[in-house]
Amino acid sequence: MTSNGTVKVEVGLGDRAYDILIGSGLVGRAGEEIAARLPGIRVAIVTDENVARAHLDPLTASLDKAGISSTAIVLPAGEKTKSFAHLQEVVDGVLAARLERRDAVIALGGGVIGDLTGFASGIVRRGMNFVQIPTSLLAQVDSSVGGKTGINSTHGKNLVGVFHQPRLVLADTDVLDTLPAREFRAGYAEVAKYGLIDRPDFFAWLEKNWQEVFSGGPARTEAIAQSCRAKADVVARDEFETGDRALLNLGHTFGHALEAATAYDGTRLVHGEGVAIGMALAHRFSARMNLASPDDAARVEAHLKAVGLPWRMADIPGELPDAERLLAYIAQDKKVSRGALTFILTRGIGKSFIAKDVPASEVLAFLKENHPG
Amino acid sequence: MTSNGTVKVEVGLGDRAYDILIGSGLVGRAGEEIAARLPGIRVAIVTDENVARAHLDPLTASLDKAGISSTAIVLPAGEKTKSFAHLQEVVDGVLAARLERRDAVIALGGGVIGDLTGFASGIVRRGMNFVQIPTSLLAQVDSSVGGKTGINSTHGKNLVGVFHQPRLVLADTDVLDTLPAREFRAGYAEVAKYGLIDRPDFFAWLEKNWQEVFSGGPARTEAIAQSCRAKADVVARDEFETGDRALLNLGHTFGHALEAATAYDGTRLVHGEGVAIGMALAHRFSARMNLASPDDAARVEAHLKAVGLPWRMADIPGELPDAERLLAYIAQDKKVSRGALTFILTRGIGKSFIAKDVPASEVLAFLKENHPG
Ligand SMILES: NC(=O)c1ccc[n+]([C@@H]2O[C@H](COP(=O)([O-])OP(=O)(O)OC[C@H]3O[C@@H](n4cnc5c(N)ncnc54)[C@H](O)[C@@H]3O)[C@@H](O)[C@H]2O)c1
Ligand SMILES: NC(=O)c1ccc[n+]([C@@H]2O[C@H](COP(=O)([O-])OP(=O)(O)OC[C@H]3O[C@@H](n4cnc5c(N)ncnc54)[C@H](O)[C@@H]3O)[C@@H](O)[C@H]2O)c1
Ligand SMILES: [Zn+2]
Ligand SMILES: [Zn+2]
Numbered sequence: 248m249t250s251n252g253t254v255k256v257e258v259g260l261g262d263r264a265y266d267i268l269i270g271s272g273l274v275g276r277a278g279e280e281i282a283a284r285l286p287g288i289r290v291a292i293v294t295d296e297n298v299a300r301a302h303l304d305p306l307t308a309s310l311d312k313a314g315i316s317s318t319a320i321v322l323p324a325g326e327k328t329k330s331f332a333h334l335q336e337v338v339d340g341v342l343a344a345r346l347e348r349r350d351a352v353i354a355l356g357g358g359v360i361g362d363l364t365g366f367a368s369g370i371v372r373r374g375m376n377f378v379q380i381p382t383s384l385l386a387q388v389d390s391s392v393g394g395k396t397g398i399n400s401t402h403g404k405n406l407v408g409v410f411h412q413p414r415l416v417l418a419d420t421d422v423l424d425t426l427p428a429r430e431f432r433a434g435y436a437e438v439a440k441y442g443l444i445d446r447p448d449f450f451a452w453l454e455k456n457w458q459e460v461f462s463g464g465p466a467r468t469e470a471i472a473q474s475c476r477a478k479a480d481v482v483a484r485d486e487f488e489t490g491d492r493a494l495l496n497l498g499h500t501f502g503h504a505l506e507a508a509t510a511y512d513g514t515r516l517v518h519g520e521g522v523a524i525g526m527a528l529a530h531r532f533s534a535r536m537n538l539a540s541p542d543d544a545a546r547v548e549a550h551l552k553a554v555g556l557p558w559r560m561a562d563i564p565g566e567l568p569d570a571e572r573l574l575a576y577i578a579q580d581k582k583v584s585r586g587a588l589t590f591i592l593t594r595g596i597g598k599s600f601i602a603k604d605v606p607a608s609e610v611l612a613f614l615k616e617n618h619p620g
Numbered sequence: 621m622t623s624n625g626t627v628k629v630e631v632g633l634g635d636r637a638y639d640i641l642i643g644s645g646l647v648g649r650a651g652e653e654i655a656a657r658l659p660g661i662r663v664a665i666v667t668d669e670n671v672a673r674a675h676l677d678p679l680t681a682s683l684d685k686a687g688i689s690s691t692a693i694v695l696p697a698g699e700k701t702k703s704f705a706h707l708q709e710v711v712d713g714v715l716a717a718r719l720e721r722r723d724a725v726i727a728l729g730g731g732v733i734g735d736l737t738g739f740a741s742g743i744v745r746r747g748m749n750f751v752q753i754p755t756s757l758l759a760q761v762d763s764s765v766g767g768k769t770g771i772n773s774t775h776g777k778n779l780v781g782v783f784h785q786p787r788l789v790l791a792d793t794d795v796l797d798t799l800p801a802r803e804f805r806a807g808y809a810e811v812a813k814y815g816l817i818d819r820p821d822f823f824a825w826l827e828k829n830w831q832e833v834f835s836g837g838p839a840r841t842e843a844i845a846q847s848c849r850a851k852a853d854v855v856a857r858d859e860f861e862t863g864d865r866a867l868l869n870l871g872h873t874f875g876h877a878l879e880a881a882t883a884y885d886g887t888r889l890v891h892g893e894g895v896a897i898g899m900a901l902a903h904r905f906s907a908r909m910n911l912a913s914p915d916d917a918a919r920v921e922a923h924l925k926a927v928g929l930p931w932r933m934a935d936i937p938g939e940l941p942d943a944e945r946l947l948a949y950i951a952q953d954k955k956v957s958r959g960a961l962t963f964i965l966t967r968g969i970g971k972s973f974i975a976k977d978v979p980a981s982e983v984l985a986f987l988k989e990n991h992p993g
Pocket of ligand 3 (some may be wrong): 389437499518522
């Protein structure tokens with residue numbers, strides 16, 4: 248903790264190491280924090296319409312005060328913005344502003360804006376400086392950390408992109424006050440995920456303190472910082488996802504299949520909700536495979552229920568495709584290597600591992616047992 | 621040299637080191653060379669209509685023989701293909717073929733196909749294996765080596781891309797037989813460039829042996845290999861162009877301005893021709909600045925003239941914009957850092973260096989003196 252309550256998490260990536268600052272009032276201090284690290288630069292700010300309404304003017308003012316001139320590129324909100332068309336729009340906008348390689352592109356928004364902007368900044372002039380100012384809980388604890396950027400393709404989500412690390416991440420806990428409650432809750436699923444992967448004490452802490460995380464204050468900052476530390480550790484071990492980094496996909500294989508099965512319709516299921524159900528299913532499936540105790544699965548389900556997250560397929564409004572179709576969505580997922588099914592399974596709370604060659608027949612039987620229809 | 625006359629140049633980039641093979645018959649041996657390095661993969665071949673006509677079937681047959689299944693993506697020929705629209709077409713085509721991260725994308729073509737395909741392979745799944753089979757002289761000696769990939773923007777050439785190294789480069793000297801003579805000559809400008817940058821003995825060798833380089837056989841293989849070695853050395857020293865790699869831009873600041881001034885109209889000026897004139901101008905300008913002897917400039921001009929390359933602005937058919945406009949094109953060039961003009965100048969044959977803060981007034985006066993209009 249620094250004097251004013253800001254927490255600093257360092258992402259250890261050698262000559263590309265950078266700081267994540269977490270705390271109150273960081274948008275107002277963005278200008279000075281950026282100027283201290285990247286003196287004499289100009290910037291382009293990429294954001295979406297929702298975020299611009301509440302947070303663009305304060306950011307611009309803060310940059311102005313530090314002598315940093317900026318242009319803003321405001322895009323429509325939503326997952327559809329992660330497209331080739333908007334990628335080109337951002338790239339052209341940054342070039343039209345005549346920014347050079349050592350200038351910076353700032354992402355001010357949730358994971359959609361962060362992923363798209365990170366990709367654009369990674370390809371304009373083959374890599375410009377990039378700063379993340381994540382404004383959703385999910386972006387603060389997950390997408391802004393680790394340098395994975397990208398857009399969607401008609402063939403699947405996040406299939407096109409680059410690894411491009413930011414130079415600085417500013418996670419202002421105040422901006423979460425304008426985030427819709429449902430989005431906050433969805434982001435919380437990723438917070439809980441870090442406990443479930445390999446931090447059982449953190450999961451136990453969340454079981455006790457989640458209400459204060461939701462209401463704001465020091466517990467919120469603490470939960471975000473713990474999450475960033477957890478993700479930064481994994482990223483420092485495996486920057487390019489050739490091994491361990493796959494653990495971060497806990498809950499995501501089932502989750503992505505459910506998102507696809509609901510046609511990415513955010514009124515039915517948003518990403519974090521899919522992850523919540525996916526994590527519960529991963530624990531339940533692990534118990535069924537005699538890898539973990541059913542008590543652990545029950546504990547996960549109880550916590551998700553307590554915070555108001557969906558935890559089973561039946562919690563998704565509307566009809567779901569049948570088990571065979573859900574399996575087909577799973578097999579299409581990009582985490583399938585050479586045709587074998589890879590899952591993140593668990594031996595208990597905080598004991599996740601990468602399971603290769605999971606038999607599709609077992610998954611299918613499990614999906615049938617748990618299908619609501 | 622290996623037994624069959626193939627020359628191997630190693631690009632020393634640590635865990636991303638790779639071989640460039642140069643010689644006769646390599647398209648026919650592509651299957652076995654790729655299978656030896658990347659066993660069990662599937663591939664997509666990206667090529668253009670001109671190259672496909674002569675060389676796609678032999679490549680596909682060679683891959684088949686080695687048990688490598690392939691899909692082909694055939695694009696229109698020409699600089700305009702280096703666009704966002706065709707980038708998306710290649711990305712979608714590779715994804716539609718359901719290739720995974722460890723499969724490979726092969727670029728079969730000149731620099732246009734190589735740059736576009738390298739970029740696409742660098743962003744599909746955040747980086748797939750990439751193999752270059754360069755078919756123009758320029759691509760064999762320059763664009764296929766070093767991992768710089770990209771497309772053009774309305775704001776300028778090559779402004780968008782990534783660094784993505786190939787796993788293997790196969791420079792088949794036979795395929796140059798179908799290359800139009802003008803394209804071969806243009807590529808030769810880049811060969812001469814390596815001598816002028818820092819290999820005066822190579823330049824002297826070219827002055828003696830250029831006719832045999834043009835007619836084929838061992839001198840051609842030798843010139844291509846020397847060029848690849850020269851480029852590989854620079855790239856190994858400065859992969860991401862933060863310093864020395866800029867030397868490769870000898871002749872390119874003037875050259876790009878002339879390409880822009882002729883609206884990239886290939887009937888008037890192709891890239892290598894612009895580079896030829898640019899190199900002659902860089903030497904002449906260096907002499908004018910009392911950095912080098914005018915005799916060296918004359919020697920460069922004489923050699924370019926001997927091989928049939930243009931060497932002065934007056935050699936470009938049609939009218940050119942005036943000197944002020946040419947300077948504006950130079951100032952727009954991406955090698956302008958913080959408003960100062962950066963040029964590659966020389967102290968004599970093989971003694972190029974990066975000159976920062978070249979006064980625009982001197983450049984303007986020089987352009988006026990040498991302007992044909
Ligand atoms: N790169 C990675 O490592 C990584 C990791 C996880 C998720 N992701 C990606 O992140 C995306 C999801 O991120 P997300 O949940 O932040 O989605 P999002 O960016 O769409 O934000 C969710 C909604 O909240 C709004 N919003 C954001 N901040 C706000 C604020 N402070 N006030 C008011 N409204 C605000 C947005 O406008 C949007 O409508 C997905 O595309 C996913 O693929 C990437
Ligand atoms: N990446 C780098 O480091 C780098 C370096 C230099 C140049 N470049 C880029 O390379 C491009 C120029 O490359 P280029 O000169 O090869 O252009 P090109 O790819 O357009 O090829 C020139 C022409 O020759 C044809 N062709 C190529 N090989 C042939 C063959 N064997 N037989 C018959 N026809 C053939 C092509 O169809 C095309 O019409 C430019 O876009 C330039 O920016 C990149
Ligand atoms: Zn997630
Ligand atoms: Zn060139």
